[in-house]
Amino acid sequence: MPIASDLLRAGRSEELWQMCCGFLDLNISQFMEIQERLLLKQLELLNKCQLGRKLLRGKTPQTLDEFRHSVPLTTYKDYCPELMEKQEDVLPGKPVLWARSSGRSGDYNCKWLPLTQDYIDCLSVLLYGIGMLSCARYKGDVSRIPRDAKLLYSVAPKPYISGTFADVLRMQTPLEYLPSSEESEKMTFEERISLGFQQALDKGLDYFFGLSMVLVKVGDKLIENSGKIDIKPYIKRPRALYRLAKGLVKSKLARRPLMPKDVWDVKGIIGSGIDSWVYKDKIVDFWGKEPLDLYSSTEGGVIATQAWDYDGMTFIPNLNLLEFIPEEEQLKNLMDGSYQPKTLLLDELRAGETYEIVITSFHGGALVRYRIGDIIKITYLKNETLGISIPQMSFERRSDGIIDLAVIRLTEKTLWQILEESGIKYQDWVAYKVPGVQVLDLYIEPKEDYKDKKEELEALIYDRIMRSYETLVEDMYDFRVKIHFLENGFFSNYSMQKQKEGADLAHIKPPHINPRGEILQRLLGDTEETIVISKPDKIKDKTITAQEPKEEKISL
Numbered sequence: 001m002p003i004a005s006d007l008l009r010a011g012r013s014e015e016l017w018q019m020c021c022g023f024l025d026l027n028i029s030q031f032m033e034i035q036e037r038l039l040l041k042q043l044e045l046l047n048k049c050q051l052g053r054k055l056l057r058g059k060t061p062q063t064l065d066e067f068r069h070s071v072p073l074t075t076y077k078d079y080c081p082e083l084m085e086k087q088e089d090v091l092p093g094k095p096v097l098w099a100r101s102s103g104r105s106g107d108y109n110c111k112w113l114p115l116t117q118d119y120i121d122c123l124s125v126l127l128y129g130i131g132m133l134s135c136a137r138y139k140g141d142v143s144r145i146p147r148d149a150k151l152l153y154s155v156a157p158k159p160y161i162s163g164t165f166a167d168v169l170r171m172q173t174p175l176e177y178l179p180s181s182e183e184s185e186k187m188t189f190e191e192r193i194s195l196g197f198q199q200a201l202d203k204g205l206d207y208f209f210g211l212s213m214v215l216v217k218v219g220d221k222l223i224e225n226s227g228k229i230d231i232k233p234y235i236k237r238p239r240a241l242y243r244l245a246k247g248l249v250k251s252k253l254a255r256r257p258l259m260p261k262d263v264w265d266v267k268g269i270i271g272s273g274i275d276s277w278v279y280k281d282k283i284v285d286f287w288g289k290e291p292l293d294l295y296s297s298t299e300g301g302v303i304a305t306q307a308w309d310y311d312g313m314t315f316i317p318n319l320n321l322l323e324f325i326p327e328e329e330q331l332k333n334l335m336d337g338s339y340q341p342k343t344l345l346l347d348e349l350r351a352g353e354t355y356e357i358v359i360t361s362f363h364g365g366a367l368v369r370y371r372i373g374d375i376i377k378i379t380y381l382k383n384e385t386l387g388i389s390i391p392q393m394s395f396e397r398r399s400d401g402i403i404d405l406a407v408i409r410l411t412e413k414t415l416w417q418i419l420e421e422s423g424i425k426y427q428d429w430v431a432y433k434v435p436g437v438q439v440l441d442l443y444i445e446p447k448e449d450y451k452d453k454k455e456e457l458e459a460l461i462y463d464r465i466m467r468s469y470e471t472l473v474e475d476m477y478d479f480r481v482k483i484h485f486l487e488n489g490f491f492s493n494y495s496m497q498k499q500k501e502g503a504d505l506a507h508i509k510p511p512h513i514n515p516r517g518e519i520l521q522r523l524l525g526d527t528e529e530t531i532v533i534s535k536p537d538k539i540k541d542k543t544i545t546a547q548e549p550k551e552e553k554i555s556l
Helices: 004-009 013-025 028-047 050-056 064-070 117-135 161-169 189-203 212-224 238-253 275-287 327-335 412-422 451-468 490-500 517-525
Strands: 095-102 110-116 149-154 175-178 207-210 268-272 292-297 301-306 313-315 320-326 354-361 370-380 392-398 402-405 408-411 426-432 439-446 480-486 527-533
Touching (some): 004 013, 013 117, 028 064, 028 320, 028 354, 095 117, 095 161, 117 301, 161 175, 161 207, 161 292, 189 212, 189 238, 207 212, 268 275, 275 412, 327 354, 408 412, 412 451, 426 490, 426 517
Parallel strands (some): 149 207, 439 480
Antiparallel strands (some): 292 301, 313 392, 320 354, 402 408, 426 439
């Protein structure tokens, strides 16, 4: 099979699109046929290996239905010690790479997952296709794909999955990472980003893949320094000088501060995680390009991606078998840990419902009916605009990422939206609820001093929560809000410490909802004055304003 970049250079556009993005043309029956065919191949491998026999519990299912009804669901503990000790001889396929993830649950320092050559081959094609989708304007559009792409290296290095993605993509196209992967492995995250953008001034920038907050911070920094950029250091760097000068002229003509879109013409932006949604509007404003959202994980690789309309995400058929636990089944399992939740397949889902996702690895992978711990929502059963016949999804939250206040159930997404819409300037936040107590503890590291606006801040957050549930009877609400202000630098210090410990970029920040163990101890040990309110009077829709902080960690 030819690689993607060869097809691009040869002008074989239709063949390239079909190879990398053809899954978007599948109907639901075709999707399910691929799922079952690859599962049956995987079952043959599982039946022949030690780990497979352990996970199948002696069963030998011959069909998809038999597999779902006879094999129990699993979590990472079911793969220990085999995966933690990298016991390759017990696996269904020989791994050529091992990817690692930080143990989000706190039960493991990390989680190791094996990747076979067949898996990596499929993954590389898919990753190139995602790059195509990030710069396409319509179906089959390959006109903006650069032949020799320059991509900012803003991800964690191998063996973390984000760095593994970056490495695997090279199988399909030559790439120049800024900075190089060899340089990046010797640097901190902040050093990588700073050097990467300095190099991008000389060489240009085609793609960005990584944390959305990086793009926002760079935009903020350019705007902050727009009127005081010293061009003298760039005199000996003609390409950087030209790029900056052209950008300054563009911004002057537009009568606004300098923005990244004035300096770089980025072809594609690919984000992953819930923060992509939070920063979407700012990224469009700063960079002139909408970010393509991606649902991925160490365990499942790429599970779903947006297309060129940047709306719902379409599921990927050929990396994992996809099963879905309905919300009512999750609740039964929560009440009774011994209860085995029933699952649905993709062709059985309903629009508007939320599900916990379950995966089984294809291509010799190790995972069998594995609970990732993520909750997704089916937004539509089809994308009528683009002619995509596969159900569309959005990422909602982690399965344990919810604060239950009787009739009010606050997710990370809900709280983040409340904070963003309020206009409060903050570095980061964490929310926590003591079991059995109807109190929302909200830990915020503010960018500026809010001492004179504490009561307004509390009332504003409470009011936003109430509006989110305005269809309910107000008398049913019986909870309090506690706000804890964290000292300046709390989150940056925490991130620096996690990086020193070798954590993946996805895990260098505390979880926003219900942190545990060491994280909670740090929060409780660093809180200052606490303000408590309960059912305040409704306030007018106000936006709290404050000056931006003087210091930023990402520099140009």
